Amino acid sequence: MTVDGSLERLKREGRIVVVGASLAGLRAAETMREKGFTGSLTMIGDEPYEPYDRPPLSKQVLLGRAGPERTALPRRRDIEAAWRLGVPATGLDMAARRVRLADGDEVEYDRLLIATGVRARPWPQADEAALDGVFVLRTRDDAAALEQKLAAGPGRVLVIGAGFTGSEIASACRERGLPVTVAERGAAPLVGALGGVVGEVAAEMHREHGVDLRTGIMVTRLEGDATGRVRVAHLSDGTTLEADVVVVSLGAMRNTEWLAGSGLGAGPRGIACDAGCRAFDIRGIVTDDIYVAGDVARSPHALFGYQFLSLEHWGNAVAQAETAAHNMLSESADRRPHLWVPAFWSSQFGVNIKSVGVPSMGTEILIAQGSRDERRFTGVYGYQGRVIGAVTFDQSRWLQFYERLIEETAPFPPTFTTVDRRPEGNRPMPADFPDPSVPTHGPTITLSGYSPADRRMTFTPAHH
Amino acid sequence: MRLVVDLNRCQGYAQCAFLAPEVFAMHGEESLLYDPNPGTDGEADAELRENVTRAVAACPVRAILLELADGRAGDGPGGAS
Ligand SMILES: Cc1cc2nc3c(=O)[nH]c(=O)nc-3n(C[C@H](O)[C@H](O)[C@H](O)COP(=O)(O)OP(=O)(O)OC[C@H]3O[C@@H](n4cnc5c(N)ncnc54)[C@H](O)[C@@H]3O)c2cc1C
Ligand code: SF4
Numbered sequence: 402m403t404v405d406g407s408l409e410r411l412k413r414e415g416r417i418v419v420v421g422a423s424l425a426g427l428r429a430a431e432t433m434r435e436k437g438f439t440g441s442l443t444m445i446g447d448e449p450y451e452p453y454d455r456p457p458l459s460k461q462v463l464l465g466r467a468g469p470e471r472t473a474l475p476r477r478r479d480i481e482a483a484w485r486l487g488v489p490a491t492g493l494d495m496a497a498r499r500v501r502l503a504d505g506d507e508v509e510y511d512r513l514l515i516a517t518g519v520r521a522r523p524w525p526q527a528d529e530a531a532l533d534g535v536f537v538l539r540t541r542d543d544a545a546a547l548e549q550k551l552a553a554g555p556g557r558v559l560v561i562g563a564g565f566t567g568s569e570i571a572s573a574c575r576e577r578g579l580p581v582t583v584a585e586r587g588a589a590p591l592v593g594a595l596g597g598v599v600g601e602v603a604a605e606m607h608r609e610h611g612v613d614l615r616t617g618i619m620v621t622r623l624e625g626d627a628t629g630r631v632r633v634a635h636l637s638d639g640t641t642l643e644a645d646v647v648v649v650s651l652g653a654m655r656n657t658e659w660l661a662g663s664g665l666g667a668g669p670r671g672i673a674c675d676a677g678c679r680a681f682d683i684r685g686i687v688t689d690d691i692y693v694a695g696d697v698a699r700s701p702h703a704l705f706g707y708q709f710l711s712l713e714h715w716g717n718a719v720a721q722a723e724t725a726a727h728n729m730l731s732e733s734a735d736r737r738p739h740l741w742v743p744a745f746w747s748s749q750f751g752v753n754i755k756s757v758g759v760p761s762m763g764t765e766i767l768i769a770q771g772s773r774d775e776r777r778f779t780g781v782y783g784y785q786g787r788v789i790g791a792v793t794f795d796q797s798r799w800l801q802f803y804e805r806l807i808e809e810t811a812p813f814p815p816t817f818t819t820v821d822r823r824p825e826g827n828r829p830m831p832a833d834f835p836d837p838s839v840p841t842h843g844p845t846i847t848l849s850g851y852s853p854a855d856r857r858m859t860f861t862p863a864h865h
Numbered sequence: 866m867r868l869v870v871d872l873n874r875c876q877g878y879a880q881c882a883f884l885a886p887e888v889f890a891m892h893g894e895e896s897l898l899y900d901p902n903p904g905t906d907g908e909a910d911a912e913l914r915e916n917v918t919r920a921v922a923a924c925p926v927r928a929i930l931l932e933l934a935d936g937r938a939g940d941g942p943g944g945a946s
Contacts, residue, residue, distance in 0.1 A: 454869055454901055461898050471902035475867035475932030716873045744873040751893030753877065777894075795895045798876050 411511055412730055415440040418500055418508050419482075420490045421516035421656070422446025424454065425695030425718040429514050430480040432726035442482040443508055445500065447489035450541060456715055458544040459566050460748055463573035465552065469545040490517075493663040495682070498690065511690065512729045515660075515672060515680065516722065518696040519653035519713060524561075529623040534631035535647045538566060550646050551577060558582070559634050559644035561620050563590035565747045567650030568603065572749040575610045582613040582642055584620050584634075587835055594846070595756070595792055597833030598766050599780055602773045602794065606750045623647060653713060655697050665691065666853050671699040671711045673853040676738035678725035681853035692729050694721040699849055700739055704807065705759055705789075711847040714745045742804055743846060746797075752776055755797045758790030758807040759846055765829040767814050769803075770821045771796055779803070782832055783813030866904045866917060867932045870897060874928040881920035881929060888917055 417433060419426045422444045430442055446452075453472040461467040485502065492501035493513075500508045521537035524530035534555075536547045551558070551574065558574045560567045563585035574581040587593065589600030590607060607614040619637040626632045634642045660667040665688075666681035667673075672693045673681040678700065680691040693700075695718035699709040720741040728736040747754045763782025771778035771794075779799050782790035787810045791803035806815065814829050868888075870881075877895035881888075892898045903917065904910045914933065921929045 456872070457901055461900070464898070466898060467900050467902070471900070473867050473902055475869055475930050476934070477930070477932075716871070719871075746872045748872075748892065748896035748898070751896065753893065753895035755873070795893070797895055 408730070408732060411440065412436075412438050413440060415511040416443075416509060417441070417512045417514070417729070418443045418445065418510035419514045419516060420445045420500060421518055421695070421697070422448070422484070422486060423452050423516065423518055423695070423718075424474065424715065425516035425518070425722040426514065427452040427474060427476070427480075427722075428719050429516065429694055429722035429726040430482060431477045432723045433730060434478060434480050436727065436730050438730055440511075442480060443485060443510075444480075444482045445485045445488065445490050445502065445508070447487065447503075448540060449487035451484070451486070453541055455539070458541065459538055459569040459573065462544045462548055463551065463570060464576060465548065469541045469548060472541065489659065491659050493660055493665065495664050495688070495691070513691045514722075514725055514729065515691065515693050515697060516695045516718075517656035517659070518718075519655050521649070522651045522654050524623065524647075524649045524651075526623070529625075529631075530649070531629075532623060532625040532631040532647075533629050534645050535623060535649065537649050538570060539653070547646075547648065551579060555579060555644075555646045557642075557644045558646040558648065559584065559620070559642060560648045560650055562650035562652070563587075563603075563607075563614070563616075564593065564650060564652060565591065565745075565749075567648070568607070568749045569747060570648050570650060571607060571612050572610065575612060575750075580613070581611075582615065582644065583607060584618045584636065585614070585616045586619050588616055590614070590616075592833075592835055593761065595760050595780075596763065596766060596782075597835075598773075598830055599792060600833075602776065602778075606752065606776065610750050653696070655711075657697065670709075670847070670849045671697050673699045673709060676701055676703070676740070677728045677736045678721060678739055679728070685853045692725040694718065694725040699847075701851075703738070703740060704742065704810070705762065705848070708851060709849045709853075710743070710759070711849060712743050713846075714743060716744050717741055742807055744800075744804070753795050753797055754792065755800055756790060756792040757800055757804045758782065758788070759848070760790035760792055760832075761834055761846055762789045762848065763832045763834070765813065766832040767829040768823070768826040769815065769819050770799060770826070772823050772825060779819075781806075781813065781815060783829060786813055787811065788813045788815065866914065867902050867934070868899065868917065868921075869901060869930050870899055871928045871930070872897065874926050875924075876926055878925055880923040880925065884923055885913075885916035885920040887913060889920060 452474045521539040557580045560583045590603040592600035622635040624633040655671045657667040674693040701707040702710045724739040760782045765783040777795045788806040888903045889899045
């Protein structure tokens with residue numbers, strides 16, 4: 402119990418504002434109500450829709466098995482919120498504890514949760530990005546427009562970038578019988594997230610399913626016809642490719658611009674927060690009343706040397722939202738750290754790909770079970786003599802076991818033998834990740850060092 | 866109806882696909898595809914509801930979150946503000 406009763410007052414009649422009305426924002430709001438918060442709750446979201454689920458957009462929706470408008474998230478409970486949808490937040494006044502909205506309104510808070518997520522990185526040339534037939538995929542509207550185009554039976558789809566989303570899009574197109582070319586700058590699909598050893602398997606999956614996969618290639622220019630429809634892509638090897646649909650799948654950008662100048666530790670890499678989800682200001686001082694959760698957050702993780710980790714993972718958004726909500730309504734001694742072991746899934750070309758930990762930190766990989774040729778295997782990643790991550794292709798039932806090894810910082814290579822160990826699993830191989838200084842398409846996990854302030858700072862010693 | 870499957874937790878046991886094939890289907894050996902908002906809002910499709918409810922209960926890892934609500938009083942956009 403509090404000494405001065407302020408926490409009770411906050412829970413009874415406080416004002417909580419959530420910016421970003423999607424997965425993390427919704428789950429946090431539900432948790433607050435579950436914890437007995439009876440004050441006012443305002444949900445601010447720039448999309449005009451109530452919270453919906455994104456993973457189906459590149460899977461069920463593109464396969465034509467679920468309408469993009471039928472992806473609304475189930476609620477765990479009523480949250481009795483005031484919804485401000487279709488209105489972006491445009492600014493934050495930390496001293497006055499106020500969020501500014503695009504329509505000129507201002508909303509005051511006692512506690513603020515920022516869950517503004519990420520958006521798709523657009524094609525860099527704005528005039529080319531504006532051509533009819535050029536898409537990104539992040540929102541319901543994106544999925545609706547793309548699905549409509551695919552249903553019309555285009556002559557060829559070009560997917561730029563073979564991260565998870567790009568690969569899932571290519572897979573859905575092939576399942577619909579559409580000709581697809583995938584252009585990837587790296588040596589293989591998924592190479593940024595899972596490394597070259599696994600990327601090679603992904604490349605074979607693309608080709609076996611009839612994808613025209615071009616690796617080590619960049620798209621240099623998109624060209625439209627007289628009516629402004631995309632027609633031709635120019636590639637870095639000097640060739641051209643005709644395509645009437647182009648999906649730009651070059652990863653994500655953090656939605657932090659609205660915080661520029663606010664004094665919060667927010668920038669292109671996300672919003673830095675402590676292990677308890679409290680946001681840092683740009684001086685590296687943790688705030689008491691501003692919390693962060695989901696894709697927009699960068700938070701230090703004990704298992705990974707307290708480096709700031711940004712995760713574009715569904716499960717992280719849920720877990721971090723719950724922790725943030727708990728901590729927003731707790732005394733400091735009752736707060737919990739966000740210690741979620743990263744976990745991710747993807748479904749492409751009929752294969753269930755799952756990972757735990759941070760494979761991209763791995764320098765070595767051991768195929769501990771199964772075989773890559775059979776597209777059914779478990780790869781374990783090692784970093785400095787310990788297990789740091791694991792990936793399964795159609796072997797997800799084993800993943801929990803490897804998750805425990807990561808939590809226990811078990812030695813790598815693993816000292817035990819596993820069932821179904823094949824000759825290729827007898828010794829580790831280099832995991833073959835691309836040079837980390839070369840950005841890849843959608844790694845979904847980003848390690849961003851130790852600095853809470855996401856910008857270059859000059860150190861000015863205080864004068865006394 | 867609205868539902869979401871925590872696919873980190875799902876282990877592809879396919880019980881749901883067996884009990885409510887209108888909503889859940891395996892795609893390949895292990896991947897689960899499902900209809901996130903099956904049925905028509907406001908209309909009671911008793912059999913579908915029963916099948917989905919049974920699928921939720923049968924999932925050995927309790928990966929399915931289901932909301933049976935048809936419209937939500939005082940909540941959601943267009944509700945109280
Ligand atoms: C196509 C696709 C497939 C995916 N597949 C998988 C998968 O298979 N597995 C997996 O683990 N993850 C997957 N993900 C990732 C997963 O969807 C995200 O991790 C999750 O949505 C993060 O939730 P969030 O609430 O943090 O952010 P978001 O869902 O990005 O929500 C942020 C919300 O805030 C809004 N917003 C932004 N700025 C403002 C502002 N200034 N004012 C008001 N509102 C604002 C945004 O418009 C958005 O609605 C996928 C994502 C996509 C797009
Ligand atoms: S029953 Fe549960 S574990 Fe099995 S496929 Fe369905 S959701 Fe996944």
